[in-house]
Amino acid sequence: MALAVDIVSWVLLASGAAFLFIAGIGLLRLPDVFTRMHAAGIGDTLGASLIAGGLMVQSGFTLVTVKLLFILLFLFFTSPTATHALAKAALAGRVKPLLAPVPDREEKKSKS
C-alpha cells in the first residue's frame, strides 16, 4: 500500500517535471509573445499543479497537505489570470500577433 502511494507520487512528480520542461522549451523556441504566452501559461499551470499534487500525496493528511493545497489553488487561479492580463496588456501595447488577420500579415510581409 505504501509502495502504491509512493508510485503515484513519483508519477505525478515526474509528469509535472516533464510538463514544466515542455513549457520551458516552448517559452524559449516559439516565435512571438502570444505563442510563448500559450506555452508558458498552460504548461506552467498543469506542471505546477501536478508537482504540488505529487508532494500532497507524499505528505499524507497533515497541515503540510493543507498548505500545499493552498499553493496549488492559488497557482491554479493566478497563473491563467496573469497570462490573461499580460495578453490584454500586450494587445493594448500594440504588439501584433504573428497570425494576425490577412491584411495585417501582408502589410507586415511587405514591410520586412
Add this chain to the structure above:
Amino acid sequence: MSATTTVLAGTTAAVLVVMAMALARAILGPTVYDRILAVNMFGTKTVLIIALVGFLAGRPDFLDIALLYALINFIGTIAVLKFLRYGDLGRASDEEGEV
C-alpha cells in the same frame, strides 16, 4: 538515498533547468512583455523549488515561504503590467476597464 529522494532530486533538477530557460528568455526577449512573461514563470518555478527543497531537506515548513512567494509573484506581475499601461501605480483604472 531512497527512491523518493531520487525522484524529488530529479524534479528539482528539471525545475532548475526550466528556470535557466526562463532566465534566458527574460534576457533575450525582444519585447518587454516577453520579459514579464519569463519573470512570471520564473516566480512560479521559485515557489515550486522552495516546496521541493523543503521536502528534500525534510523541512516542510518551507511551504509558508513558498506561499508568500506565490502571493508576491502575482501581485508583482499585475503591478508591473499596470505601471506599463498607465505609467502610474496610484491611478484607478477607470475608462478602459482593468489592466
